[in-house]
Amino acid sequence: MPDNKAGNRLIKTGMLAIAALMLLSTPLLAQHKSHEVRITTPDPSVTLAGTLLVPEGAEGGTVMLMITGSGDHPRDAIISGAPLFRLQAEALASAGIATLRLDDRGTAESTGPTTRESTTADRVVDMRAALDWLRDGHIATFSQVGVIGHSEGAGIAARLAAQDSPPDLVILLGAPALQGKTVWVDQQVAGFRQGVGIEDPEVLAQVEAHMREAARLSIEGASADDMRENTVALFALGNIDVSTEENAHMLAGFTGRMTDDWMRHFLADNPSEALAETRVPTLAIYGSHDRLTSAALNAGPLTAALLSAGNQDFTVRILPEQDHFFLRAPGKPVGQHVFGEMELSGELMEEIIAWLSRRQ
Incomplete structure (x- = not known):
């Protein structure tokens, strides 16, 4: 039945x-x-x-x-x-x-x-x-x-x-x-994979390491200048040379965002x-x-x-x-x-x- x-x-x-x-x-x-x-x-x-x-x-x-x-x-x-x-x-x-x-x-x-x-x-x-x-x-x-x-x-x-x-x-x-830095790094690596189209696990592991370093620097109150070296290396993994005049705004935009009050609080918050x-x-x-x-x-x-x-x-x-x-x-x-x-x-x-x- x-x-x-x-x-x-x-x-x-x-x-x-x-x-x-x-x-x-x-x-x-x-x-x-x-x-x-x-x-x-x-x-x-x-x-x-x-x-x-x-x-x-x-x-x-x-x-x-x-x-x-x-x-x-x-x-x-x-x-x-x-x-x-x-x-x-x-x-x-x-x-x-x-x-x-x-x-x-x-x-x-x-x-x-x-x-x-x-x-x-x-x-x-x-x-x-x-x-x-x-x-x-x-x-x-x-x-x-x-x-x-x-x-x-x-x-x-x-x-x-x-x-x-x-x-x-x-x-x-x-x-x-989870703590903001963990969520943010996960977001950024996913965005890098999708936006840049790189799937190489070794490259993505390097991207994640640089993102974690950027989050650490932000939480600790680093200046935009302090973040420059890590940011240049990060963008280079996506074949973007931010030292050129054409791409300089990308460097300024990223370091500026990582040093504002909202981001510092978000990354530290749990x-x-x-x-x-x-x-x-x-x-x-x-x-x-x-x-x-x-x-x-x-x-x-x-x-x-x-x-x-x-x-x-x-x-x-x-x-x-x-x-x-x-x-x-x-x-x-x-x-x-x-x-x-x-x-x-x-x-x-x-x-x-x-x-x-x-x-x-």
Whole structure:
């Protein structure tokens, strides 16, 4: 006899997948209110501007604060022409979940120094102010206030979860779970392999050694001049002579980036310390083809850290055929971005909505 329960499960799973895809491809089905907000922070120069999206009937329910990754992002977090956070917020609104998305400090309508002129610790302070603002019920009152962080934003979300009065729920997308220098070196070697097209293990080992030295020098406060010799040798491995006038800007750009405050802080910082104190319900999702915070490098340490925290409610998922941004151009390989053609993963939103729905 056929297994009716198994068949019903398959039908239900298929319906959920179709529903998630519909959320991303059709207008919002539920009426909702979009509020333009301004949030002050402990830094008098920083006021955060954003959009609070509240679906009909969502007041009194769950609201998710959305935290962008590294870089100076507007509230929609535009990636390859796709408004990553707006798409996520609209999908969540269709499921009756409110969201707050914000322009990063010093970007678009938010004031103050930019994220590149600040550090991750500064952004934690900003997001703490936003979390408190939501809990104070300025526009709407919610029973649960959670956070969704992407990439660096996931690290910020973990830090909020490790503080007093943590968010009620935490969703981490492409979360780093090791010291910044380890994640950065992994990113750079992957980028070198892909961008320069070199697969020779001996050459890649030399690239990794020079990247590690660059990270060490940055953390220890070395000047751009101190980094010159190592940087010249690094670029030479890619057959780029940065001593020439034509390529001199590449040398200046790399050493300049390695000596700014954000990079020094990022390389020295270790989000696993915050994860090891995260005890609130947590969902972590990685893309199988993520080359920026790879699941192979980060998922294991993240799981170990949450276990050491004694977290009783966490889920880790690796979504197949997805990159760091959970975006894909139709008909293109995973990770190949085409400006203006990127579509958000329906599977990602299905996972998030199902997880949140079980915790309403």
